[in-house]
Amino acid sequence: xxxxxxxxxxxxxxxxxxxxxxxxxxxxxxxxxxxxxxxxxxxxxxxxxxxxxxxxxxxxxxxxxxxxxxxxxxxxxxxxxxxxxxxxxxxxxxxxxxxxxxxxxxxxxxxxxxxxxxxxxxxxxxxxxxxxxxxxxxxxxxxxxxxxxxxxxxxxxxxxxxxxxxxxxxxxxxxxxxxxxxxxxxxxxxxxxxxxxxxxxxxxxxxxxxxxxxxxxxxxxxxxxxxxxxxxxxxxxxxxxxxxxxxxxxxxxxxxxxxxxxxxxxxxxxxxxxxxxxxxxxxxxxxx
Amino acid sequence: xxxxxxxxxxxxxxxxxxxxxxxxxxxxxxxxxxxxxxxxxxxxxxxxxxxxxxxxxxxxxxxxxxxxxxxxxxxxxxxxxxxxxxxxxxxxxxxxxxxxxxxxxxxxxxxxxxxxxxxxxxxxxxxxxxxxxxxxxxxxxxxxxxxxxxxxxxxxxxxxxxxxxxxxxxxxxxxxxxxxxxxxxxxxxxxxxxxxxxxxxxxxxxxxxxxxxxxxxxxxxxxxxxxxxxxxxxxxxxxxxxxxxxxxxxxxxxxxxxxxxxxxxxxxxxxxxxxxxxxxxxxxxxxxxxxxxxxxxx
Numbered sequence: 001x002x003x004x005x006x007x008x009x010x011x012x013x014x015x016x017x018x019x020x021x022x023x024x025x026x027x028x029x030x031x032x033x034x035x036x037x038x039x040x041x042x043x044x045x046x047x048x049x050x051x052x053x054x055x056x057x058x059x060x061x062x063x064x065x066x067x068x069x070x071x072x073x074x075x076x077x078x079x080x081x082x083x084x085x086x087x088x089x090x091x092x093x094x095x096x097x098x099x100x101x102x103x104x105x106x107x108x109x110x111x112x113x114x115x116x117x118x119x120x121x122x123x124x125x126x127x128x129x130x131x132x133x134x135x136x137x138x139x140x141x142x143x144x145x146x147x148x149x150x151x152x153x154x155x156x157x158x159x160x161x162x163x164x165x166x167x168x169x170x171x172x173x174x175x176x177x178x179x180x181x182x183x184x185x186x187x188x189x190x191x192x193x194x195x196x197x198x199x200x201x202x203x204x205x206x207x208x209x210x211x212x213x214x215x216x217x218x219x220x221x222x223x224x225x226x227x228x229x230x231x232x233x234x235x236x237x238x239x240x241x242x243x244x245x246x247x248x249x250x251x252x253x254x255x256x257x258x259x260x261x262x263x264x265x266x267x268x269x270x271x272x273x274x275x276x277x278x279x280x281x282x283x284x285x286x287x288x
Numbered sequence: 289x290x291x292x293x294x295x296x297x298x299x300x301x302x303x304x305x306x307x308x309x310x311x312x313x314x315x316x317x318x319x320x321x322x323x324x325x326x327x328x329x330x331x332x333x334x335x336x337x338x339x340x341x342x343x344x345x346x347x348x349x350x351x352x353x354x355x356x357x358x359x360x361x362x363x364x365x366x367x368x369x370x371x372x373x374x375x376x377x378x379x380x381x382x383x384x385x386x387x388x389x390x391x392x393x394x395x396x397x398x399x400x401x402x403x404x405x406x407x408x409x410x411x412x413x414x415x416x417x418x419x420x421x422x423x424x425x426x427x428x429x430x431x432x433x434x435x436x437x438x439x440x441x442x443x444x445x446x447x448x449x450x451x452x453x454x455x456x457x458x459x460x461x462x463x464x465x466x467x468x469x470x471x472x473x474x475x476x477x478x479x480x481x482x483x484x485x486x487x488x489x490x491x492x493x494x495x496x497x498x499x500x501x502x503x504x505x506x507x508x509x510x511x512x513x514x515x516x517x518x519x520x521x522x523x524x525x526x527x528x529x530x531x532x533x534x535x536x537x538x539x540x541x542x543x544x545x546x547x548x549x550x551x552x553x554x555x556x557x558x559x560x561x562x563x564x565x566x567x568x569x570x571x572x573x574x575x576x577x578x579x580x581x582x583x584x585x586x
Binding site: 248259 | 332
């Protein structure tokens with residue numbers, strides 16, 4: 001990995017996240033668990049870093065530390081130039097406009113007592129963005145950006161499918177024009193066909209808005225598709241971190257090798273299937 | 289002639305809708321031979337779990353079996369009386385679910401629960417049942433099984449718990465096992481080990497297995513035969529090889545196309561399901577690869 005001491009962009013890079021030697025130990029009675037064991041990485045603006053690993057590997061704890069929800073024992077988490085854990089509550093709250101999160105559970109993360117419109121607008125109200133009318137316009141813009149239409153704004157999350165809920169959660173995350181979006185298993189609970197749509201949308205939104213993603217997943221195939229760089233976590237440590245081509249072509253760490261080897265690869269795709277995919281892809285591209 | 293361990297004919301399951309009953313499982317038929325694994329793949333709401341529940345008659349009102357014939361290991365399931373169901377479930381057919389915690393009582397030790405399960409179905413002493421339980425835990429690959437009997441569910445990992453649940457399901461040596469997303473919640477390495485375990489048990493006990501999953505990669509590796517379900521119907525069936533290498537139905541093609549795999553092409557959108565898939569699916573004939581073979585031979 002590269003050096004981790006800089007928060008400035010003197011080397012021509014523009015990191016949105018700098019995690020610098022994060023350490024955290026959880027104590028349960030006499031037992032100790034190293035949740036974060038010298039975790040360091042950077043994520044450059046407009047790129048995606050995937051954190052992959054199994055349950056308990058420290059992926060979500062890393063995200064929580066970056067978001068300022070979990071304080072590390074040592075080390076720094078720097079987002080958009082600010083040390084997240086060295087800010088006052090007020091400053092942290094302001095920084096939260098720049099970093100948003102989308103979670104796994106499509107239904108659990110939306111307030112069921114509110115309409116979709118109110119859920120998205122909530123982020124704007126919390127930070128006093130715009131007049132009532134401006135907010136309404138922005139909400140309409142956002143719901144269209146995530147591929148739904150304005151008829152959804154009056155609905156309740158209970159009336160939506162998992163994929164639609166996840167689109168709403170993404171719209172809410174984008175409301176404040178963040179620089180960083182943390183996606184914590186954000187597509188894991190979705191059906192295959194819905195997941196494909198959401199992933200395509202996330203890629204497009206990243207291009208359109210120059211977003212930086214911290215993409216947490218246990219699914220290596222999804223990580224490979226989404227991320228520029230991939231960090232593999234195991235027992236609180238990043239055991240391997242490289243660009244995606246290198247990671248899959250030449251995994252160095254035995255744990256990474258094991259992880260890749262344990263993925264069922266039994267889906268041989270014949271020529272006919274490939275041809276059909278290409279045909280549908282072309283139709284899709286024509287559709288815009 | 290050998291009889292299939294599971295025979296389902298013209299099964300219809302309905303729920304009440306605004307304009308009359310809605311067929312959530314819509315006239316499906318299939319068979320599973322002993323020692324075989326039939327995978328049902330499909331997305332949420334396709335009817336795969338309701339099909340599985342039908343085999344055990346576990347539906348709760350207002351979901352009901354409206355029509356069809358179900359035979360499991362020689363038993364006509366729909367004709368069983370309520371009091372006969374308890375013996376049938378467990379002895380003849382067992383089921384494991386996605387979340388092992390939902391099958392276990394959090395305030396009882398593993399041993400208590402296994403012993404109880406054994407003694408409900410077999411008239412044996414506690415001591416004998418406890419010895420059996422130890423053997424069962426050993427059979428599902430749990431270290432120090434005798435010690436583990438005294439553990440509570442919260443003391444074990446997800447993979448271990450799923451092994452315990454498998455042990456419990458196997459306790460009465462059922463002829464048929466239903467695994468409903470049984471490895472979905474597990475990490476990939478754990479999943480691989482639990483699938484290996486299941487594979488061994490299936491061969492050893494010559495069980496027929498209905499394996500329900502939305503994970504196509506797992507299905508393709510684990511199942512002998514595959515049925516693809518979409519909106520209550522079986523749209524395609526064949527051996528795992530036939531269905532995954534030579535899919536014919538538009539829904540199957542859409543499903544396989546939208547899957548993220550390690551060999552997929554990058555830097556272009558993932559092909560998604562055609563927007564009019566409901567319409568396309570309804571119009572396209574269901575594909576049975578076995579029937580295709582016959583036609584091609586003629």
